[in-house]
Amino acid sequence: MKTLANDNYATRSDGDRANWAIRLIFILGATVTLFVLRVVDPVVAASWMPLHASCGAITGLPCIFCGMTRALHLLLNGDFGGALYFNWLAFPFLGAVVFLVAVCIIEIATRRVILNWNTNAPFTARKLTITGLTLFALWMLQVYLAVSQHKHELLNPRGPLYAMFVR
Secondary structure (H helix, E strand, O other), X not given: OOOOOOOEHHHOOHHHHHHHHHHHHXXXXXXXXXXXXXHOOHHHHHOOOOOOOOHHHHHOOOOOOOOHHXXXXXXXXXXXXXXXXXXOOHHHHHHHHHHHHHHHHHHHHHOEXXXXXXXXXXXXXXXXXXXXXXXXXXXXXXHHHHHHOOOOOOOOOOOHHHHHHOO
16 A cells, blocks of 8 residues: 555544554653653662663663763753763754654644655665664764763773773
């Protein structure tokens, strides 16, 4: 079945109406998650967790998303400098979430499909290579920023990669 971007929800089958429900669930889930991130301090919430193992704790170097929860918490509370310190990717991530929520709200309000969420993209060696190199470059940037700015909250001196890259 071919889906056009200007299809109307009312003229579509019951299976396609499920897309409306999925968009509504996404809006509610994203809104609740952002509200909880704004209200609950991740440092306090970390004391509730039984396990404290993360990529940075295991390897010694931060992963791409290390510090993202703290950065989003600070960003949602208006502390842009603190958010930038912990993880600069919080800015585009929050922008993407707000954009997707706005698109879903517009789709529900106008009962039209604006964004087709089709995930049937074929994987090719070239796409996987580009994706892998992009993630590697982002990781190297995160490691560089953490080491050069002495972000001790994101580094673990007992990790095996810390000894190789930092000393």
